[in-house]
Amino acid sequence: MNDMRLIERAVDMDDIKISARDVQVYYGDNHAIKDVNVDIQDKTVTAFIGPSGCGKSTFLRCLNRMNDTIDICRVEGDIHLDGEDINDKRVDPVQLRAKVGMVFQKPNPFPKSIYDNAAYGPKIHGMAKNKAELDEIVERALRRGAIWDEVKDRLDAPGTGLSGGQQQRLCIARAVATEPEVLLMDEPCSALDPIATAQVEELIDELRQNYSVVIVTHSMQQAARVSQKTAFFHLGNLVEYDETGKIFTNPEDERTESYITGRIG
Amino acid sequence: MPTLWIALFALVLSVVGYALGRRRAMVSADGDIRNLHSRPNYYGVNAALTGLVPAFLVLALWTLGQPLFLQNSVSGMISDAQIEETGSLGLVMSDVRRVADGLDQAVAEGAMDAETAGNVRIDLTDVRARLGEVGVALGSAVSQETLRAAQAYRAQSSFGDLLKTIVVLGIALAGISYAVMRTNATFRARNVVESGVRWLLIAAASIAILTTVGIFLSLIFNTVEFFRLYPAGDFFFGTTWQPSFTGRGGSSQLGVLPLLWGTFYISLIALAVAVPIGLFSAIYLSEYASPRVRSVAKPLLEVLAGIPTIVYGLFALLTVGPLLLRVFGDDTVGWMQGGTAVMTAGLVMGIMLIPFVSSLSDDIINAVPQAMRDGSLGLGATHSETVRQVILPAALPGIVGAILLAASRAIGETMIVVLGAGAAARLSLNPFDAMTTVTAKIVSQLTGDSDFSSPEALVAFALGMTLFVITLGLNVLALYIVRKYREQYE
Numbered sequence: 022m023n024d025m026r027l028i029e030r031a032v033d034m035d036d037i038k039i040s041a042r043d044v045q046v047y048y049g050d051n052h053a054i055k056d057v058n059v060d061i062q063d064k065t066v067t068a069f070i071g072p073s074g075c076g077k078s079t080f081l082r083c084l085n086r087m088n089d090t091i092d093i094c095r096v097e098g099d100i101h102l103d104g105e106d107i108n109d110k111r112v113d114p115v116q117l118r119a120k121v122g123m124v125f126q127k128p129n130p131f132p133k134s135i136y137d138n139a140a141y142g143p144k145i146h147g148m149a150k151n152k153a154e155l156d157e158i159v160e161r162a163l164r165r166g167a168i169w170d171e172v173k174d175r176l177d178a179p180g181t182g183l184s185g186g187q188q189q190r191l192c193i194a195r196a197v198a199t200e201p202e203v204l205l206m207d208e209p210c211s212a213l214d215p216i217a218t219a220q221v222e223e224l225i226d227e228l229r230q231n232y233s234v235v236i237v238t239h240s241m242q243q244a245a246r247v248s249q250k251t252a253f254f255h256l257g258n259l260v261e262y263d264e265t266g267k268i269f270t271n272p273e274d275e276r277t278e279s280y281i282t283g284r285i286g
Numbered sequence: 287m288p289t290l291w292i293a294l295f296a297l298v299l300s301v302v303g304y305a306l307g308r309r310r311a312m313v314s315a316d317g318d319i320r321n322l323h324s325r326p327n328y329y330g331v332n333a334a335l336t337g338l339v340p341a342f343l344v345l346a347l348w349t350l351g352q353p354l355f356l357q358n359s360v361s362g363m364i365s366d367a368q369i370e371e372t373g374s375l376g377l378v379m380s381d382v383r384r385v386a387d388g389l390d391q392a393v394a395e396g397a398m399d400a401e402t403a404g405n406v407r408i409d410l411t412d413v414r415a416r417l418g419e420v421g422v423a424l425g426s427a428v429s430q431e432t433l434r435a436a437q438a439y440r441a442q443s444s445f446g447d448l449l450k451t452i453v454v455l456g457i458a459l460a461g462i463s464y465a466v467m468r469t470n471a472t473f474r475a476r477n478v479v480e481s482g483v484r485w486l487l488i489a490a491a492s493i494a495i496l497t498t499v500g501i502f503l504s505l506i507f508n509t510v511e512f513f514r515l516y517p518a519g520d521f522f523f524g525t526t527w528q529p530s531f532t533g534r535g536g537s538s539q540l541g542v543l544p545l546l547w548g549t550f551y552i553s554l555i556a557l558a559v560a561v562p563i564g565l566f567s568a569i570y571l572s573e574y575a576s577p578r579v580r581s582v583a584k585p586l587l588e589v590l591a592g593i594p595t596i597v598y599g600l601f602a603l604l605t606v607g608p609l610l611l612r613v614f615g616d617d618t619v620g621w622m623q624g625g626t627a628v629m630t631a632g633l634v635m636g637i638m639l640i641p642f643v644s645s646l647s648d649d650i651i652n653a654v655p656q657a658m659r660d661g662s663l664g665l666g667a668t669h670s671e672t673v674r675q676v677i678l679p680a681a682l683p684g685i686v687g688a689i690l691l692a693a694s695r696a697i698g699e700t701m702i703v704v705l706g707a708g709a710a711a712r713l714s715l716n717p718f719d720a721m722t723t724v725t726a727k728i729v730s731q732l733t734g735d736s737d738f739s740s741p742e743a744l745v746a747f748a749l750g751m752t753l754f755v756i757t758l759g760l761n762v763l764a765l766y767i768v769r770k771y772r773e774q775y776e
Contacts, residue, residue, distance in 0.1 A: 085664065087660065087663065087664060090659070090660070090663060092576070092577070115666050115667070115668050116666065117666075118663060118664055118665065118666040119665070119666030120666075122664065122665065122666075123660075123664035123665075124664075125657060125660055125661060125664070127657055129655070129657035129658060129660070129661040130661075131658060131661065131662070131675075131676050131679075131680070132658075132676075132679060132680045133679065141662070141665060141667075141675070142665040142666065142667075145665070145666065145667050145671055145675075146666060192661070195661075195665065196664070196665065199665055199666060
């Protein structure tokens with residue numbers, strides 16, 4: 022790992038996009054997330070790392086209330102997006118998810134054509150006045166997903182027929198098509214080979230221009246490569262949250278050091 | 287020895303074989319199962335199966351084959367004159383069998399001793415009366431020739447039974463001893479049993495398939511016979527169904543089109559009822575209902591599938607028919623003349639089909655991966671948008687398959703139609719007219735005293751064949767659709 026490069030990396034923006042205070046999550050009787058406080062900055066890539074089962078995906082899913090779909094899951098605490106409490110009764114989770122997009126661990130294109138996959142969100146939210154505008158949105162999304170050149174000649178082909186890496190980039194394109202403000206990525210590269218991973222990582226770096234990206238990853242190299250800030254979770258606690266360079270070179274907590282050096286996992 | 291006793295005896299032998307095989311294996315391994323190739327049970331099962339399976343196979347074949355063999359050998363003793371007098375060889379032979387069985391029964395009940403039964407002579411004993419005493423009724427007095435044949439039948443069949451007992455038990459013994467002899471610590475009993483299990487499963491599967499073939503063949507001969515008596519063109523394209531039972535031959539009009547139209551129309555109404563209701567309830571159960579509601583509601587819905595169709599028929603006849611008549615009858619709009627109508631049968635059949643559609647669709651919707659739902663919800667789609675645009679398209683092939691299966695159920699349904707739709711075969715567009723279906727007409731053509739050589743009775747087989755081909759086609763189509771699109775999400 023190139024330590025020098027990591028240290029030099031600075032966070033250009035200081036705007037807080039999401040702030041979470043005292044977040045607790047319970048699955049039935051199981052206390053999965055304990056007292057998590059975190060501020061996620063705008064136009065920044067934030068990485069969540071930690072051993073399996075430490076709650077990083079669960080916490081990620083709190084940020085767009087995807088945990089609402091799990092019956093036994095209960096979330097407590099305050100999470101503010103642009104100063105607005107997202108767990109407030111007046112907030113429509115459907116509207117929230119349009120603003121906070123999500124890409125999942127396994128590529129999950131819908132059993133529709135590539136075009137319809139990318140057009141799914143824009144159609145639902147009525148973002149296009151007519152077909153020409155929709156075409157434009159789809160093309161822009163696919164270009165941002167770095168997959169346009171590969172699929173532009175077969176937009177009518179089923180999205181499920183693409184390779185794994187292409188599928189994941191299609192899913193990213195699908196997520197950015199709705200113009201979200203935050204993009205949550207739950208281990209987006211775990212099912213991909215190194216080449217596809219490199220493409221997705223490059224993409225994440227580009228997405229930083231417009232969005233705040235939160236990525237959960239098991240690969241510490243990946244966290245180091247793509248993120249500006251890193252949060253280390255362990256057993257449901259947020260152990261340490263700081264600039265990525267600092268976490269990987271000079272962590273304050275013993276547990277963080279043990280994890281990044283491979284002693285616990 | 288009766289077949290049941292032979293089977294039980296073979297079973298006992300195989301249990302003994304199990305114990306022997308198991309013990310021999312243990313002995314050869316010096317009592318330590320770690321020295322054995324397979325666990326001791328496998329050696330036991332191997333010995334038991336090696337004896338039992340061939341023995342049962344031979345027993346089954348022998349039991350089926352012996353009457354045929356005896357029939358052939360005894361029928362040579364019947365003279366042509368006798369056959370002419372009675373009508374046909376089949377009738378004579380059934381007399382022979384009755385006399386033979388009757389004599390056996392008389393001996394068994396003690397009405398005759400075995401020796402008397404063996405030496406019965408027609409001129410000394412009134413065989414018919416004596417057999418009547420033990421409950422065997424004969425149509426006419428027994429002729430000398432029949433009696434002789436019956437005695438031969440008895441002798442051969444008791445010899446055959448004895449031989450069967452010996453052969454079957456011999457095979458069981460031989461199999462068991464062969465397997466026990468082979469048993470030692472290195473014998474791969476586990477692999478042998480494994481392949482035995484495979485053959486058992488193959489046999490079960492082939493019985494199901496062979497039965498289908500058998501049903502098909504039993505239909506096809508009579509169908510061919512029908513088309514020899516009645517022109518195929520008139521059957522398939524005739525628009526009148528008017529079988530006559532008084533003047534046989536020539537005067538019947540047996541056009542299948544009115545029946546097919548009735549079948550089609552009623553099924554269409556049934557599906558129009560069942561598909562939306564079934565599908566919507568499936569969506570509710572799989573997507574919206576909480577696990578508690580689901581665990582109560584799903585079995586309740588499936589109770590509908592357990593109601594016998596005759597009960598649905600009564601419901602149609604006594605409740606739905608009169609209700610529809612009150613709404614659409616002469617008192618109001620005058621569309622409906624009687625309680626039995628296409629609409630009555632169609633509505634009730636639709637209710638019957640709801641659980642088929644809902645239960646299958648529910649399973650299929652549940653099989654759509656959670657990742658699809660997450661993906662759609664994560665893009666800010668509402669629950670119903672997710673269902674409409676992602677889940678239903680993903681589950682569509684399976685749902686179409688479920689609907690086609692329900693359709694073939696509807697086409698084959700009989701009791702509801704017999705009671706609810708009336709008996710008039712007619713081509714009409716009014717759903718409040720009485721019509722009838724292919725199945726209902728098969729019932730009416732074969733009930734009562736029917737002569738199986740007239741086209742009026744044989745047409746039932748042609749109708750059955752037509753139905754069989756249609757439903758088979760639908761099922762194949764359903765399978766094809768399901769298979770073609772199944773792997774879309776994976």
